[in-house]
Amino acid sequence: MPHRHSADEPAEDLNVNPLFARPGEARSRPRFRLGEQPMLPETAYQLVHDEAMLDGNARLNLATFVGTWMDDEAKRLYAETFDKNMIDKDEYPSTAAIEERCWRITADLWHAPDPAASIGCSTVGSSEACMLGGLALKRRWQEARRAQGKSADRPNLVMSSAVQVVWEKFCNYWEVEPRFVPISEQHKTLDGFNLRAYVDDGTIGVVSILGVTYTGMYEPVAQLNAALDEIQRETGLDIPIHVDGASGGMVAPFLQPDLAWDFRVPRVVSINTSGHKYGLVYPGMGWVVWRSRDLLPDSLVFKVSYLGGDMPTFALNFSRPGAQVLLQYFQFLRLGREGYREVQQASQDVAKFLAERIGTIDAFELWNDASDIPVFAWRQASGHTENWTLYDLSDRLRQKGWLVPAYPMPDDLADMTVQRIVVRNGLSMDLARALLKDIEESVHYLDRFAQPLPGEARSGFHH
Ligand SMILES: Cc1ncc(COP(=O)(O)O)c(C=O)c1O
Numbered sequence: 001m002p003h004r005h006s007a008d009e010p011a012e013d014l015n016v017n018p019l020f021a022r023p024g025e026a027r028s029r030p031r032f033r034l035g036e037q038p039m040l041p042e043t044a045y046q047l048v049h050d051e052a053m054l055d056g057n058a059r060l061n062l063a064t065f066v067g068t069w070m071d072d073e074a075k076r077l078y079a080e081t082f083d084k085n086m087i088d089k090d091e092y093p094s095t096a097a098i099e100e101r102c103w104r105i106t107a108d109l110w111h112a113p114d115p116a117a118s119i120g121c122s123t124v125g126s127s128e129a130c131m132l133g134g135l136a137l138k139r140r141w142q143e144a145r146r147a148q149g150k151s152a153d154r155p156n157l158v159m160s161s162a163v164q165v166v167w168e169k170f171c172n173y174w175e176v177e178p179r180f181v182p183i184s185e186q187h188k189t190l191d192g193f194n195l196r197a198y199v200d201d202g203t204i205g206v207v208s209i210l211g212v213t214y215t216g217m218y219e220p221v222a223q224l225n226a227a228l229d230e231i232q233r234e235t236g237l238d239i240p241i242h243v244d245g246a247s248g249g250m251v252a253p254f255l256q257p258d259l260a261w262d263f264r265v266p267r268v269v270s271i272n273t274s275g276h277k278y279g280l281v282y283p284g285m286g287w288v289v290w291r292s293r294d295l296l297p298d299s300l301v302f303k304v305s306y307l308g309g310d311m312p313t314f315a316l317n318f319s320r321p322g323a324q325v326l327l328q329y330f331q332f333l334r335l336g337r338e339g340y341r342e343v344q345q346a347s348q349d350v351a352k353f354l355a356e357r358i359g360t361i362d363a364f365e366l367w368n369d370a371s372d373i374p375v376f377a378w379r380q381a382s383g384h385t386e387n388w389t390l391y392d393l394s395d396r397l398r399q400k401g402w403l404v405p406a407y408p409m410p411d412d413l414a415d416m417t418v419q420r421i422v423v424r425n426g427l428s429m430d431l432a433r434a435l436l437k438d439i440e441e442s443v444h445y446l447d448r449f450a451q452p453l454p455g456e457a458r459s460g461f462h463h
Helices: 041-052 072-081 093-109 126-147 165-173 221-235 323-359 390-399 429-447
Strands: 119-123 156-160 177-181 203-209 241-244 268-274 286-290 302-306 309-313 364-366 375-380 406-408 417-422
Touching: 072 323, 093 119, 093 286, 093 323, 119 126, 119 323, 126 165, 126 203, 126 241, 126 268, 126 286, 156 165, 165 177, 203 221, 221 241, 323 364, 323 375, 323 417, 323 429, 390 406, 390 417, 390 429
Parallel strands: 156 177, 156 203, 203 241, 241 268
Antiparallel strands: 119 286, 268 286, 302 309, 364 375, 375 417, 406 417
């Protein structure tokens, strides 16, 4: 991307503090050009380290879903394996074998009827995994249409207006028409209501989100399945479901084991999750699994060399780190089902505590209560005040170190602003109490304003 100078970014060279520079080393470096001479590693380390120090404190970031804490042993493993390239299956056959073990573990967790007959792969995150799931839907639809001698030019994908931005990207990059079903006060998620109006013979699939990014709510996958059964009875259209379980895919198996959202639901052909969210791995880890091999068209699969033979791969990248896959396996071994259940339950206990207490503050009204994933959102109670908004509260909390985003809801509810908390492993009950105190004090402070605070233009929200 072209770099634009912003007013707050200094244009001059980087200064090297005299304490850091070694004798003979230059005391400044160009900021936007490669310097002519090398630098000692300790000096370079100090410069980068100091600049990165200005980033926020990840543990106080309640906006992100992405893992910010792992055991020291995981860190050791990471440091030992960060040179492994996932694509070099021949050079790193053990990492390749562990990758397969991991997606088979997820296939089993998600009740694939025969995990050994399913197929899956690791990715950089859910975004890549969603792209692969979407591409398989598109290619299967195209191949079926062509086999029937019909045009395959105008595919569409049906989803809630509250999908994560990756699905808009998918439709844009791969020329699929996005069909957004708006959410509303009555239909807070894609629940099958009025679905018939959105699907036709160009529909490659419906996306169902397990853990809507805006609010953390689960979409009722089985109910969607029933609505599609009804549509099939009426029209003959047989439409598959891809579940975007970016966060819920690693929560529901442990906290809601009886909820049928996965391959127990017959139309679910593929599922993705982010290993780096509730999979509890550092950033750079996603998974996608298809119920059975026939659902991933051969025409999308490439072969790489592996132990003197060929191994099928399906990925957008070629080279990418293999260490995260090993970290995922570390967590699977370390935690097992019971360990994951305990960690996710601890996060949910904190989230429910916060939701309940925030729900009792006069200024607020809960949108949901963290009973799905440990995430919840609230809005301002109508009539409470015109003098401040949730954006002001967000700014105020930021001054205290907390990142608690406020943002507009998607289409049809875009006039509504909500604020959201994502509770991840590492937000202890103690920290939650400190946060609650800061929220209560901030509301008290803001409520003292007798006139509206000046507003600023707000950008959209893409977490
Ligand atoms: C529902 C959903 N899908 C996809 C994504 C993208 O995931 P990733 O950040 O792992 O690429 C997110 C991220 O928040 C999400 O919430």
